[in-house]
Amino acid sequence: MADDRYAPKLDEFNDDDLFASAIEIKVEAKADISIEDDRSNGLSPIEEQSHNLSAADEIDLNSDSEYKDGVPDTKAKIELRSEPEDIFEDIPDPKEVHGETMVGRSTLETLVTSPRTQSCNAYHTGTMTEDEKVITAESDGKFITISVKDPQKIGDGISSFLTYNVVTRTNIGLFKKTEMTVSRRFSDFLGLHDKLAEKYLHKGRLVPAPPEKNVVGTTKVKMTGGQTEHEGKLPEFVERRRAALERYLIRIAIHPIFQVDPDFREFLECEDELPRASNTSALSGAGVLRLFNRMGETVTKIAFKMGESDPWFEERHQQLETLESQFRRLQASLEGLYSHRRELAFATAALGKGLALLSNGEDHAGLSRALAKMAELHDKLEGVHNDQSNADFYILHELIKDYLSLLGVVKDVFHERVKAFQTWQHAQQMLAKKREAVDRWESTGRSDKVAPAKDEVLEWEAKVNRSQEEFDVISKAIKKELELFDLQRVKDFKAAFISYLEAQMKAQDKIIEHWETYMPEAKAIA
Amino acid sequence: MAAYENSNNHLDVEKKTERSETVDLNDNTLQVDISDALSEREKVKFTVHTKTTLKDFAKQDFSVVRQHEEFIWLHDRFEENESYAGYIIPPPPPRPDFDSSREKLQKLGEGEGSMTAEEFKKMKQELEAEYLATFKKTVAMHEVFLCRLANHPIFRADTNFRVFLEYEQDLSVRGKNKKEKLETFLRSFSKTTDEILLGSTQKDVDEFFDKEKNFLLDYHSLLKDATLRADKMTKAHKDVADHYIKISSCLLEMATADTNQLERFATKTADIFEKARKIENRVSTDEDLKLSDTLRYYMRDTTAAKNLLYRRLRCLADYEAANRALEKARAKNKDVHAAEWSQHQACEKFEQMSAKGKEELIDFKVRRVAAIKKNLIELCELELKHANTHSQLLKASIVALREEL
Numbered sequence: 001m002a003d004d005r006y007a008p009k010l011d012e013f014n015d016d017d018l019f020a021s022a023i024e025i026k027v028e029a030k031a032d033i034s035i036e037d038d039r040s041n042g043l044s045p046i047e048e049q050s051h052n053l054s055a056a057d058e059i060d061l062n063s064d065s066e067y068k069d070g071v072p073d074t075k076a077k078i079e080l081r082s083e084p085e086d087i088f089e090d091i092p093d094p095k096e097v098h099g100e101t102m103v104g105r106s107t108l109e110t111l112v113t114s115p116r117t118q119s120c121n122a123y124h125t126g127t128m129t130e131d132e133k134v135i136t137a138e139s140d141g142k143f144i145t146i147s148v149k150d151p152q153k154i155g156d157g158i159s160s161f162l163t164y165n166v167v168t169r170t171n172i173g174l175f176k177k178t179e180m181t182v183s184r185r186f187s188d189f190l191g192l193h194d195k196l197a198e199k200y201l202h203k204g205r206l207v208p209a210p211p212e213k214n215v216v217g218t219t220k221v222k223m224t225g226g227q228t229e230h231e232g233k234l235p236e237f238v239e240r241r242r243a244a245l246e247r248y249l250i251r252i253a254i255h256p257i258f259q260v261d262p263d264f265r266e267f268l269e270c271e272d273e274l275p276r277a278s279n280t281s282a283l284s285g286a287g288v289l290r291l292f293n294r295m296g297e298t299v300t301k302i303a304f305k306m307g308e309s310d311p312w313f314e315e316r317h318q319q320l321e322t323l324e325s326q327f328r329r330l331q332a333s334l335e336g337l338y339s340h341r342r343e344l345a346f347a348t349a350a351l352g353k354g355l356a357l358l359s360n361g362e363d364h365a366g367l368s369r370a371l372a373k374m375a376e377l378h379d380k381l382e383g384v385h386n387d388q389s390n391a392d393f394y395i396l397h398e399l400i401k402d403y404l405s406l407l408g409v410v411k412d413v414f415h416e417r418v419k420a421f422q423t424w425q426h427a428q429q430m431l432a433k434k435r436e437a438v439d440r441w442e443s444t445g446r447s448d449k450v451a452p453a454k455d456e457v458l459e460w461e462a463k464v465n466r467s468q469e470e471f472d473v474i475s476k477a478i479k480k481e482l483e484l485f486d487l488q489r490v491k492d493f494k495a496a497f498i499s500y501l502e503a504q505m506k507a508q509d510k511i512i513e514h515w516e517t518y519m520p521e522a523k524a525i526a
Numbered sequence: 527m528a529a530y531e532n533s534n535n536h537l538d539v540e541k542k543t544e545r546s547e548t549v550d551l552n553d554n555t556l557q558v559d560i561s562d563a564l565s566e567r568e569k570v571k572f573t574v575h576t577k578t579t580l581k582d583f584a585k586q587d588f589s590v591v592r593q594h595e596e597f598i599w600l601h602d603r604f605e606e607n608e609s610y611a612g613y614i615i616p617p618p619p620p621r622p623d624f625d626s627s628r629e630k631l632q633k634l635g636e637g638e639g640s641m642t643a644e645e646f647k648k649m650k651q652e653l654e655a656e657y658l659a660t661f662k663k664t665v666a667m668h669e670v671f672l673c674r675l676a677n678h679p680i681f682r683a684d685t686n687f688r689v690f691l692e693y694e695q696d697l698s699v700r701g702k703n704k705k706e707k708l709e710t711f712l713r714s715f716s717k718t719t720d721e722i723l724l725g726s727t728q729k730d731v732d733e734f735f736d737k738e739k740n741f742l743l744d745y746h747s748l749l750k751d752a753t754l755r756a757d758k759m760t761k762a763h764k765d766v767a768d769h770y771i772k773i774s775s776c777l778l779e780m781a782t783a784d785t786n787q788l789e790r791f792a793t794k795t796a797d798i799f800e801k802a803r804k805i806e807n808r809v810s811t812d813e814d815l816k817l818s819d820t821l822r823y824y825m826r827d828t829t830a831a832k833n834l835l836y837r838r839l840r841c842l843a844d845y846e847a848a849n850r851a852l853e854k855a856r857a858k859n860k861d862v863h864a865a866e867w868s869q870h871q872a873c874e875k876f877e878q879m880s881a882k883g884k885e886e887l888i889d890f891k892v893r894r895v896a897a898i899k900k901n902l903i904e905l906c907e908l909e910l911k912h913a914n915t916h917s918q919l920l921k922a923s924i925v926a927l928r929e930e931l
Contacts, residue, residue: 326780333772344762351759354752361748367895490787497795498927505920512913519906525899
C-alpha cells in the first residue's frame with residue numbers, strides 16, 4: 001500500500017528562514033561565543049560529540065542555541081542567546097559544548113540548505129509487510145525510517161509492563177549508527193513528549209501529541225498471565241497502541257527541528273533503559289502539579305481575551321474550530337461504519353453456522369453439499385468483512401483521531417502565544433510603573449532612590465523588548481508550523497483515503513474470488 | 527409522512543420469474559397474476575388479473591380488485607376443506623407490513639435538524655426505495671400464492687378459488703372480530719398441543735411418513751434459525767451502506783469549507799462513497815431477496831407440510847379410534863353396522879390421505895431443491911456482478927484520485 005505521507009518539503013523551510021525565526025538568540029555578556037567554521041570537519045567528531053551531548057542533561061539549552069553563520073549561501077540569519085529564565089543555567093563548559101553543538105547545527109544547515117540548490121521532491125512510498133509498517137521520511141537522499149514492533153510483556157502482575165522495539169534506519173549524520181534497535185516502554189514515549197513540549201511548545205512549535213493513556217487496557221494486559229509473546233493474540237488495544245506509537249514517532253521524525261533534537265536522538269539510539277519518566281504517571285507529584293497547571297490555564301483561557309492585532313490568527317482560529325467540528329463528525333460516522341461492519345462480520349459468521357446446521361439437517365445430498373459450501377463461503381466472507389472494518393478503523397478513524405489531538409496541540413500553541421502576549425503586556429505595564437517611579441523620585445529629589453529606579457527601568461525595558469521579540473517569534477513560528485501542518489494534513493488525508501480505497505478494492509476482489517469458487521457448487525446441485 | 531399514506535403507488539409488476547419458481551404444470555389454461563397494486567393508507571389493493579381458456583369461466587380475460595384479508599379468507603377455505611386434507615396447502619402470504627419503514631421515516635423526520643439538507647435528501651431517498659422494495663415483495667408473495675393455487679390440478683377447480691378470481695364485487699370478507707380472533711387463537715393453541723401429543727403418542731405405521739415427520743420438524747426449526755440470521759446479515763449490510771451516506775456528506779462539508787487544496791479531492795471522495803453506497807445497498811437487497819426470502823418462504827412451506835402431516839396423523843388417530851370402536855361394537859354386538867361404516871370411512875380417508883400426502887411430500891422436496899438451487903445461483907450471480915461493479919468503481923476512483931495528488 002502506498003503511504004505517501006511522510007516526505008517533508010524541506011525546501012520550503014529554507015525559503016522561510018525557519019531557523020532564523022524559530023529561536024532568536026541575543027548575545028549576552030556571559031555567553032561570548034566564537035564561531036568556528038567547522039564545516040571541514042568530517043562526521044566523526046560530530047558523532048563523538050553528539051554522544052557526549054546525549055549524555056549530559058544540560059544539552060537541552062544548547063540545542064536551543066543557534067549561531068551566527070556567515071556562510072554566504074545561507075539566507076538564515078541566526079543569533080545567539082541563552083534564555084534568562086532557563087533552568088539549565090549551569091553549563092559546565094560553555095565554549096566547548098557550544099562549539100560542538102554549533103558544528104551540529106551547521107551540519108544541519110548543510111542538510112537544510114542543500115535542497116535549495118537541488119530540487120527535491122522525493123516522495124517515498126512505504127512498504128507494508130504483515131506485521132510492520134515501515135514508513136520513510138525522505139528528502140534528497142537523507143532519510144529516516146522508524147518502525148515500532150514486537151510488543152512484549154515484561155514481568156508479571158501489577159508491576160509488569162509492555163515494551164516495544166523501536167527500529168530506526170537513517171543516514172542522517174547526527175545519529176551514531178545507520179541502523180539501531182532499542183527497547184522502549186510507553187512511559188518512555190510520554191517522557192519524550194514531555195521533554196519536547198517543555199522545550200518547544202512555548203516557542204510555538206507543534207509538538208505532536210503522544211497516544212493516550214488507557215488504564216483499562218493496560219490493567220488487562222498486566223493481569224493476563226503468561227508470556228504475551230507466545231500468545232497468539234494480543235488484545236486489540238495493544239495493536240492500536242503500537243500503531244499509534246509508530247505514527248507518533250514518524251510525525252516527530254518528519255519535523256525538521258525535532259528530527260535532530262538530541263532528546264529524540266537519545267530516545268532512538270540509547271541502548272540502555274531510559275531513566276524512568278516517573279513524572280508522566282498520573283499519580284505522581286508532577287502529575288498533580290500538571291493537573292493544577294492545566295486548571296489554571298483553562299481559567300486564563302476563558303478569562304483573558306486577547307485583543308487580536310493580527311487578522312491572520314483570527315481567521316485561522318475560526319478555520320481550525322470548523323475543522324475540528326468537521327473532524328468530530330467524520331470520526332463519529334467512521335466509528336459507526338466500523339461498528340456496523342463488525343456487526344456485519346458477526347452476522348455473516350452466524351449465518352454460516354446456521355447454513356451449516358441446515359446442511360446437516362438437509363436430506364437431499366446435493367443441496368446439503370451446496371449449503372455446506374455456502375456455509376464455508378460465509379465464513380470466508382466474515383474474514384473479508386473483518387479486514388474491511390480493520391481498514392475502516394486503522395486507516396481512517398485513527399487518522400482522524402490523531403488529527404483531532406493535533407488540533408488540540410494547535411490550540412495549546414495558540415494559547416502559548418496568548419501567554420507570551422500577556423507577558424509582554426505585563427512587562428510594558430511594569431515598565432510604565434518603573435518609569436513613573438523614576439519620575440516620582442526625581443521630582444521629590446530622592447537622588448539615592450533615582451539610580452536604582454533607573455536601573456529597574458532599564459531592566460524592564462530590556463524585558464519588554466525581550467518579551468515583544470518572543471511574541472513575534474512565537475507568532476512567526478506558529479504561522480510556519482501551521483503551514484507545515486496544513487501541508488501535512490492534506491498529504492496525510494489524500495494518502496489515507498487512497499490507501500483505504502485500495503484496501504476496499506482488495507476486499508472486493510476477494511469477495512469476487514470467493515463467490516466465483518462457490519458458483520460451480522451451486523450449479524452442481526442435482 | 528402523511529404524503530406517503532395518501533399517495534397511490536401504482537406498480538406494474540412483471541413477475542414471470544416468480545411464477546416459474548413454483549410451477550409444476552406449465553400449461554396456459556389458467557394464468558393468474560397481479561397486474562397492479564395500490565397502497566392506500568393502511569391497505570393495499572391488489573388487482574388480480576386472470577387469463578384463461580377454460581370454459582368454466584364467464585370471460586377469458588378479466589380482473590378484480592382484492593385486499594389482503596380476502597387472500598387469507600381464500601387460504602382458510604382451502605385449509606378447512608376436508609377433501610384437501612391430503613394436500614399441502616400453499617402458505618398464505620404475509621400481511622403487508624410497512625410499519626418498520628414508517629417508523630424509520632418518522633425517525634428521519636425527527637432527526638432532520640441534525641443533518642445537512644443533502645444528507646436528509648439522500649436518506650429520504652433510501653427510505654423511499656426501501657418502502658418500494660417492501661411493496662414489491664408483498665405483491666410478489668401474494669402472486670406466488672395465487673399462482674400455486676392456479677397451477678395445482680385440484681385446487682384450480684375449487685369453487686372458492688373461482689369466486690375469488692371472478693366475483694367482481696367486494697367479497698365482503700370482514701376481518702375477524704375479536705371473538706373470532708380469540709376462537710382462532712384458542713383453536714391454534716389446542717391444535718399445537720394436539721400436534722405435540724400426537725407426535726409423541728401416535729406411532730406411525732408407515733416409515734416414510736415417520737421419517738418425513740422427523741425431518742420436517744428439524745428442518746423447519748433450522749430454516750427458521752437460518753432465516754433470522756440471514757435477516758440480521760442483510761440488516762447489518764444496510765446499516766453499513768447507510769453510514770456511507772454520513773461519511774459522504776461529512777466529506778462534502780469538509781470540501782466546501784476547506785481551501786482549495788483538499789476541495790476537489792474531498793468532493794471526489796465523497797462521490798465515491800455515494801456510489802459505493804448504492805452498490806452496497808443493492809447487495810443488501812439482493813441478498814435479502816434471494817437468500818432470506820427463499821429461506822423464509824420454505825420455512826412457511828415446511829409449516830404447511832407439517833400441517834399436512836398433522837392432519838394425516840389426526841386422521842390415523844381417528845382411524846385407529848374407529849377400529850377400536852368397531853372391535854368394541856363387535857364384542858358387544860351393538861351398532862356394529864354404524865361402527866363398521868364409520869371405520870370404513872376413516873380407513874378410506876386415511877388411505878387417500880396417505881397416498882396423496884406421499885405424492886405431495888415428494889413433490890415438495892423436488893420443488894424445494896429446485897427453488898433453492900435456482901435462488902442460490904441467482905444470488906451468486908448477483909453478488910459477483912455487484913462485487914465486480916464495486917471493484918471497478920474503486921479502481922477507477924483510485925486512478926482519479928491519484929491524479930489529484
